[in-house]
Amino acid sequence: MALVYDFFVWGSAITTSNIAKVYARTVRALDGVDLAVAEGKIFALLGPNGAGKTTLMRILTTQIRPTAGEARVFGLDVVREGAKVRKIIGYVPQEMSVWTDLSGYENLLIYAKIYGIPPRDRPRLLDEVLTKLGLKEAARNLVRTYSGGMIRRLEIASALLIRPKVLFLDEPTIGLDPSARKAVWTELGKFKEGDGVTIFFNTHYMDEADLYAEEIGIINQGKLVIVGTAMELKRSVGGEVITLSLKSNAFAPERLRSLSFVQDVIVAEEEVRVVVQDAETSLPSLLEFLRQDGVSVTRVAMTKPTLDDVFLKYAGTRFEAGGRVSEVRQMRRMIRRG
Amino acid sequence: MLGLSALWAMWELELRRLRHDRLELYTRAVQPLLWIGVFGPIMGAIRAIPTGGIPYTSFITPGVLIQSTTFVSIFYGLTIVWERESGILKKLLVTPASRASLVVGRAMAAGVRAVVQALVIVPIALLVGVRFYPHPLYFLGALGVIFLSSGGFAALSMLVASFLKTRERFMGIGQALTFPLFFASNALYPVAMMPKALQVFAQVNPMSYVVDAVRALIITGDTSRLGTDLLAILAFDLLMFAVASASFRRIIE
Ligand SMILES: Nc1ncnc2c1ncn2[C@@H]1O[C@H](COP(=O)(O)OP(=O)(O)OP(=O)(O)O)[C@@H](O)[C@H]1O
Ligand SMILES: [Mg+2]
Secondary structure, X not given: OHHHHHOXXXXXXXXXXXXXXXXXXOEEEXXXXXXXXXXXXXXXEEOOOOOOHHHHHHHHOOOOOOOEEEEEEOOEEOOOOHHHHHHHEXXXXXXXXXXXXXXXXXXXXXXXXXXXXXXXOHHHHHHHHHHHOOOOOOOOOEHHHOXXXXXXXXXXXHHHOOOOOEEXXXXXXXXXXXXXXXXXXXXXXXXXXXXXXXXXXXXXXXXXXXHHOOEEEEEEOOEEEEEEOHHHHHHHHOOEEEEEEEOOOOOOHHHHHOOOOEEEEEEEOOEEEEEEOOHHHHHHHHHHHHHHOOOOEXXXXXXXXXXXXXXXXXXXXXXXXXXXXXXXXXXXXXXXXX | OHHHHHHHHHHHHHHHHHHHXXXXXXXXXXXXXXHHHHHHHHHHHHOOOOOOOOOHHHHHHHHHHHHHHHHHHHOHHHHHHXXXXXXXXXXXXXXXXXXXXXXXXXXXXXXXXXHHHHHHHHHHHHHHOOOOOOOHHHHHHHHHHHHHHHHHHHHHHHHHHHXXXXXXXXXXXXXXXXXXXXXXXXXXXXXXXXXXXXXXXXXXXXXXXXXXXXXXXXXXXXXXXXXXXHHHHHHHHHHHHHHHHHOHHHHHO
């Protein structure tokens, strides 16, 4: 029995140990995933189409059983203690999950009843989540008339009704335009601050993971390839690059190499590329050093590794966003025909 | 009791959806109107079918009613298919409600829809001149029978939905399921008039028992077989609930 608890890290909201999922005896959607998400964190599972993100989330939310391995949410086993897990989690699936022929308020009311929230608490709770997600005005309108962003916010509102300890969001901003995406995350941020909820979200948008996640796990072909903060991941790829254009010919690369913060110097045609750990803090010292050496700089540019470079390094391929368009279209169609 | 509150919530869901969109309720009343208003009087005029002394139109009214409400519940599977394609079913699975209570809840929600459908058709029958057995309790009992049996048919359709999974395939099956049940029952003619093989089928056809019970309660007032009918309906429901719950896994994987 002790073995089972070995991987259970204290303070973790979610832990998985060697989770595998094989669909229909042939499709290996997950291939041994080990993960620990700390309580109160915003965690992003980032990966391309078909990487296994939804599969992992469906296992964590007790919808489907893993073929092998174990997963726990706040120490509760998702297979054996599924009913208890469901009482402490909120979930927004990748596809639309509201009844479009009801009003936003009615959708929440039905879910409040399914969750068994007592009648005396309902008005206050509904009002609270509607206000928090900026849906108060539209609450009485049929969901059919909502925009994609409003629908997503309604879904999040309904997931927050029970004040979950963990909020699972499967591609929370798929198919939304940039301003609607921003609105969704602004509201989520507020909620996280107030209630300290742990947020686990799937995404294939690198910038979304970069901007909003405190920790990112990159998944590819059913394998979790690396986990860390955006900063850690990018640093792990290699340093940042300061590219300089110089006026003077009297430039000696060796002089720069002697500086403690410089990792490498590459002279390429008119340009000099200086590889450093952190471009923003190194730049002033670098420029000062060159000035004292009598080298005048005409142009400076900084480039930093992106999550794309991270993905390239650890997954061995470029992160491709192809094939998503059809899905977005499908989602839209769903909303319309509802 | 969480199971119960989830059940109520699903009935309320259905009533609210009906309140927002009543068109389907009326369009689905057209076919029964034709049976009772046109087919019934014409066939009745020939007096070819022994009805035990009641006017032919009155004789077929329970059957037409049940055909219509069964259609409603059989097509409820389509709602489930749609909810599977969208994320609603996934979301419901992540609520604390048990899977069995989800299946039974949704099936009985179809029963709610069916009862409302029946309430739309009854006034039409009255207008056409069908004489109902004048006993409000009997009438309420008939609604109860419709409610119960519709739950079983809806569970059957959810079972079918768990195999088919797409709405296109489901559309055809819905028709192919309802009409044989209807024609191979006592809805339009006494079972004794059918070919032997069909009579055997009519014996195990749950719709025969439903029609028999409703006919007793709203037309003849002869409740001598009501107990048997109710037992048969209850057995059908329990069987369907059990099988549909067991196969619910299939629909979500
Ligand atoms: N119910 C299922 N039956 C069979 N195969 C499945 C099923 N669900 C997913 N798969 C397969 O498992 C793999 C992982 O799918 P999954 O949906 O988990 O990926 P994802 O990362 O969420 O992708 P997306 O970005 O498209 O949502 C894919 O190859 C997919 O085709
Ligand atoms: Mg997915």
